[in-house]
Amino acid sequence: xxxxxxxxxxxxxxxxxxxxxxxxxxxxxxxxxxxxxxxxxxxxxxxxxxxxxxxxxxxxxxxxxxxxxxxxxxxxxxxxxxxxxxxxxxxxxxxxxxxxxxxxxxxxxxxxxxxxxxxxxxxxxxxxxxxxxxxxxxxxxxxxxxxxxxxxxxxxxxxxxxxxxxxxxxxxxxxxxxxxxxxxxxxxxxxxxxxxxxxxxxxxxxxxxxxxxxxxxxxxxxxxxxxxxxxxxxxxxxxxxxxxxxxxxxxxxxxxxxxxxxxxxxxxxxxxxxxxxxxxxxxxxxxxxxxxxxxxxxxxxxxxxxxxxxxxxxxxxxxxxxxxxxxxxxxxxxxxxxxxxxxxxxxxxxxxxxxxxxxxxxxxxxxxxxxxxxxxxxxxxxxxxxxxxxxxxxxxxxxxxxxxxxxxxxxxxxxxxxxxxxxxxxxxxxxxxxxxxxxxxxxxxxxxxxxxxxxxxxxxxxxxxxxxxxxxxxx
Amino acid sequence: xxxxxxxxxxxxxxxxxxxxxxxxxxxxxxxxxxxxxxxxxxxxxxxxxxxxxxxxxxxxxxxxxxxxxxxxxxxxxxxxxxxxxxxxxxxxxxxxxxxxxxxxxxxxxxxxxxxxxxxxxxxxxxxxxxxxxxxxxxxxxxxxxxxxxxxxxxxxxxxxxxxxxxxxxxxxxxxxxxxxxxxxxxxxxxxxxxxxxxxxxxxxxxxxxxxxxxxxxxxxxxxxxxxxxxxxxxxxxxxxxxxxxxxxxxxxxxxxxxxxxxxxxxxxxxxxxxxxxxxxxxxxxxxxxxxxxxxxxxxxxxxxxxxxxxxxxxxxxxxxxxxxxxxxxxxxxxxxxxxxxxxxxxxxxxxxxxxxxxxxxxxxxxxxxxxxxxxxxxxxxxxxxxxxxxxxxxxxxxxxxxxxxxxxxxxxxxxxxxxxxxxxxxxxxxxxxxxxxxxxxxxxxxxxxxxxxxxxxxxxxxxxxxxxxxxxxxxxxxxxxxxxxxxxxx
Numbered sequence: 033x034x035x036x037x038x039x040x041x042x043x044x045x046x047x048x049x050x051x052x053x054x055x056x057x058x059x060x061x062x063x064x065x066x067x068x069x070x071x072x073x074x075x076x077x078x079x080x081x082x083x084x085x086x087x088x089x090x091x092x093x094x095x096x097x098x099x100x101x102x103x104x105x106x107x108x109x110x111x112x113x114x115x116x117x118x119x120x121x122x123x124x125x126x127x128x129x130x131x132x133x134x135x136x137x138x139x140x141x142x143x144x145x146x147x148x149x150x151x152x153x154x155x156x157x158x159x160x161x162x163x164x165x166x167x168x169x170x171x172x173x174x175x176x177x178x179x180x181x182x183x184x185x186x187x188x189x190x191x192x193x194x195x196x197x198x199x200x201x202x203x204x205x206x207x208x209x210x211x212x213x214x215x216x217x218x219x220x221x222x223x224x225x226x227x228x229x230x231x232x233x234x235x236x237x238x239x240x241x242x243x244x245x246x247x248x249x250x251x252x253x254x255x256x257x258x259x260x261x262x263x264x265x266x267x268x269x270x271x272x273x274x275x276x277x278x279x280x281x282x283x284x285x286x287x288x289x290x291x292x293x294x295x296x297x298x299x300x301x302x303x304x305x306x307x308x309x310x311x312x313x314x315x316x317x318x319x320x321x322x323x324x325x326x327x328x329x330x331x332x333x334x335x336x337x338x339x340x341x342x343x344x345x346x347x348x349x350x351x352x353x354x355x356x357x358x359x360x361x362x363x364x365x366x367x368x369x370x371x372x373x374x375x376x377x378x379x380x381x382x383x384x385x386x387x388x389x390x391x392x393x394x395x396x397x398x399x400x401x402x403x404x405x406x407x408x409x410x411x412x413x414x415x416x417x418x419x420x421x422x423x424x425x426x427x428x429x430x431x432x433x434x435x436x437x438x439x440x441x442x443x444x445x446x447x448x449x450x451x452x453x454x455x456x457x458x459x460x461x462x463x464x465x466x467x468x469x470x471x472x473x474x475x476x477x478x479x480x481x482x483x484x485x486x487x488x489x490x491x492x493x494x495x496x497x498x499x500x501x502x503x504x505x506x507x
Numbered sequence: 508x509x510x511x512x513x514x515x516x517x518x519x520x521x522x523x524x525x526x527x528x529x530x531x532x533x534x535x536x537x538x539x540x541x542x543x544x545x546x547x548x549x550x551x552x553x554x555x556x557x558x559x560x561x562x563x564x565x566x567x568x569x570x571x572x573x574x575x576x577x578x579x580x581x582x583x584x585x586x587x588x589x590x591x592x593x594x595x596x597x598x599x600x601x602x603x604x605x606x607x608x609x610x611x612x613x614x615x616x617x618x619x620x621x622x623x624x625x626x627x628x629x630x631x632x633x634x635x636x637x638x639x640x641x642x643x644x645x646x647x648x649x650x651x652x653x654x655x656x657x658x659x660x661x662x663x664x665x666x667x668x669x670x671x672x673x674x675x676x677x678x679x680x681x682x683x684x685x686x687x688x689x690x691x692x693x694x695x696x697x698x699x700x701x702x703x704x705x706x707x708x709x710x711x712x713x714x715x716x717x718x719x720x721x722x723x724x725x726x727x728x729x730x731x732x733x734x735x736x737x738x739x740x741x742x743x744x745x746x747x748x749x750x751x752x753x754x755x756x757x758x759x760x761x762x763x764x765x766x767x768x769x770x771x772x773x774x775x776x777x778x779x780x781x782x783x784x785x786x787x788x789x790x791x792x793x794x795x796x797x798x799x800x801x802x803x804x805x806x807x808x809x810x811x812x813x814x815x816x817x818x819x820x821x822x823x824x825x826x827x828x829x830x831x832x833x834x835x836x837x838x839x840x841x842x843x844x845x846x847x848x849x850x851x852x853x854x855x856x857x858x859x860x861x862x863x864x865x866x867x868x869x870x871x872x873x874x875x876x877x878x879x880x881x882x883x884x885x886x887x888x889x890x891x892x893x894x895x896x897x898x899x900x901x902x903x904x905x906x907x908x909x910x911x912x913x914x915x916x917x918x919x920x921x922x923x924x925x926x927x928x929x930x931x932x933x934x935x936x937x938x939x940x941x942x943x944x945x946x947x948x949x950x951x952x953x954x955x956x957x958x959x960x961x962x963x964x965x966x967x968x969x970x971x972x973x974x975x976x977x978x979x980x981x982x983x984x985x986x987x988x989x990x991x992x993x994x995x996x997x
Contacts, residue, residue: 071607071608071609074839075834075839076607076608076609076839076840077589077595077597077602077605077607077710077834077835078588078589078595078607078611078707078708078709078710078711079609079707079708080706080707080742080743080744080745081744082741082742082743082744083744110830112829112830112833112877114833114836114854116836116838116850119834119838119839120833120834121830121832121833121834121836122830122833174838174839301878301879303829303830303874303877303878303879303882304877305826305827305830305877305882305886308713308714308715308745308827309711309714309744309745310744310745311744311745
């Protein structure tokens with residue numbers, strides 16, 4: 033029997049607010065244990081939560097970016113359970129009435145058609161702290177720095193049918209949240225976390241099979257790997273005629289296996305109920321309109337605009353809109369150029385090469401978009417050719433000088449003067465009679481030999497276009 | 508003149524006239540506590556040093572011609588209100604020795620107004636009870652009769668005012684916890700509208716019902732205290748951003764306009780309650796006559812869902828409590844059992860030993876009511892009843908300005924009389940808890956004494972944020988009743 037996987041993802045994204053969701057403590061990562069705490073986030077007696085409006089604004093952005101319907105009134109509930117990293121004994125979350133529902137994303141898995149993935153809901157909640165275990169001393173310590181850091185949980189519909197689709201969805205969501213600048217997307221620090229729900233059903237069957245939930249998926253690669261593994265595990269079980277058990281499973285990235293964490297019968301009864309310390313959250317048109325005005329152009333729209341306005345290929349536009357910073361860099365560099373494609377080639381080539389080799393972000397590389405633009409203007413003006421421009425670019429990486437200054441200093445300005453080049457061309461032809469004969473006898477590949485000789489003599493400064501026409505005339 | 512006998516208003520006049528100093532007043536009260544509180548046990552903590560230091564500061568300010576409404580006035584606080592640097596126990600072993608790093612908003616406001624904090628008063632543990640017998644430390648005795656309870660849960664605050672162990676005090680009221688002990692101790696207690704006073708720093712019992720209010724010797728003092736306590740607080744999003752009137756203006760309103768034209772409703776369901784004491788009934792109708800003599804139109808009204816109020820309340824309040832008290836887990840502060848071998852064991856033992864029986868009973872009840880499969884039948888249903896009760900009141904207030912009733916079915920009962928019968932104890936809240944369910948203000952003022960000599964209180968309730976009507980009517984009744992022997996001999 034053939035089985036079809038059914039996959040839904042729950043993403044917890046940490047919002048980039050300066051302060052926590054219900055108090056004024058900073059959200060900075062890496063502070064000494066319990067440095068970022070106060071009576072509110074440590075659950076002291078008598079204190080009360082006050083909702084951070086910036087966190088709501090960010091949640092609204094996430095909803096707008098995923099085409100969700102934003103609730104005019106939503107509510108906070110308490111999710112009750114005991115654990116030492118949860119100081120109040122409950123987590124404040126949105127259960128019955130989330131801030132946004134019914135959205136979607138269109139994803140493009142590699143080599144497959146675009147697919148619409150539904151988003152069930154987005155809700156806001158506070159993060160818990162963490163325990164640091166010290167087995168040597170037999171002690172566990174509690175760090176509450178992360179307690180109360182704002183999160184949105186974005187829950188997808190069970191619309192994905194393969195690990196690749198799940199991966200594509202996750203990457204897209206990740207890119208969007210970074211694009212709208214509400215989440216730093218750092219998976220290692222836990223700013224972007226994913227749980228996956230997976231079940232299998234016989235192809236053609238409507239109803240879902242029994243699902244398992246996978247946790248501890250902290251990189252895109254691991255999400256795909258873990259899902260692939262879980263699909264295989266469930267396939268074996270079903271093929272043997274056995275039943276999948278509903279449970280939560282933990283991915284072990286070292287051994288590449290999943291193992292059972294807790295079964296359905298151990299599931300908590302969270303005793304959700306409306307948090308009486310918080311009034312309902314009212315989001316009116318004015319608020320939504322103000323947020324809409326702050327929204328940047330989303331990646332899909334920007335990509336289409338790049339294709340239409342700059343005549344870029346689908347592929348190039350896709351890469352250049354991969355992050356907001358890269359797209360901004362491109363648009364700034366290309367702004368004054370006639371040849372938008374040239375800027376695209378330069379960025380996808382040497383510039384991204386530089387990003388990779390130096391391990392930097394696009395906004396911090398030593399060649400700014402303005403400087404790149406100055407360089408490419410020199411190329412457009414015929415003052416530099418591809419080769420000399422590359423030389424100038426290399427120098428720009430290590431010096432603070434402007435491209436024009438570097439070009440002059442190194443004497444790289446292109447020689448396009450017909451008569452000057454004519455005499456060089458003639459002298460090179462005369463100096464290489466054997467090759468000239470061979471060329472004339474049909475060995476046209478030698479054309480590049482002559483070109484090379486001329487470039488050698490001019491130190492690369494000769495305008496290749498002029499040289500080509502002169503060589504063609506005289507060979 | 509004995510300084511401890513002074514009302515807030517009179518003390519204010521004498522302080523401003525420099526006839527007495529705050530140190531005189533505070534010293535007199537500390538001596539009074541020393542000599543009388545051994546019997547009453549109204550206090551859990553007396554902050555002698557702190558009180559004298561603030562009194563000295565107040566005197567300096569007074570000497571400089573400064574005057575704020577509570578400058579130099581000694582007050583006591585229910586030990587459910589957080590005080591920076593001063594132990595806050597909630598009368599629970601769980602919080603023995605716990606010292607908050609922050610003041611409750613009301614404590615800040617009292618201090619800003621110049622008040623001197625004498626100490627923290629006893630209560631039923633975490634405000635769960637109606638007799639102050641559920642304190643984790645000791646019981647408090649009724650100053651009128653030492654073998655009777657002072658009521659609860661703000662029993663310590665009410666007893667302290669009645670016994671003149673402070674000039675005024677603060678209580679909290681979740682289902683009658685200010686009004687019922689005020690009634691049992693023969694003093695004035697008001698529960699303001701939900702949202703009128705910030706709950707920040709009040710250790711939550713049932714967040715949607717809790718409200719802080721003053722307990723004082725008379726209605727004028729209540730108005731002065733309300734002025735200091737009310738107002739929006741950005742730290743409590745459930746506190747209402749509405750204008751706060753000068754409540755003492757309500758006294759002038761009575762002086763100039765009386766109560767003529769006011770309409771008072773008596774809910775017929777309240778007076779048909781089983782077990783209503785005949786002395787209570789007599790005292791109630793005597794006051795009704797006084798109101799009528801002042802030109803108040805008294806009519807019968809109906810609050811049809813009264814029968815379900817107690818049941819619904821004892822689902823909602825424990826449900827919220829079960830979650831509010833989860834934070835007392837032995838991890839960060841308070842009591843921790845150190846014998847347990849693992850985490851779950853530590854939780855179980857800490858909570859079993861740290862909380863008293865009534866607190867555990869309500870946590871278990873609330874946990875059950877919120878559980879999967881029971882939520883709709885209990886919490887969900889109780890929420891619906893709560894809406895119906897609110898609607899009952901809204902409808903009633905279309906035809907009247909205030910609603911009047913007894914505060915409790917009986918005067919104070921004997922210590923130990925109801926301890927083994929929580930249900931009977933719960934039913935004594937019948938007249939008071941509906942106002943909490945509907946978020947309305949309610950006041951209790953003394954209206955007479957029963958055959959045994961124990962005081963009896965009269966309750967008035969008003970529409971949301973209409974405390975002015977309460978203060979005015981209560982002041983009118985107080986003036987007209989002109990009770991003698993207002994305070995117990997001690």
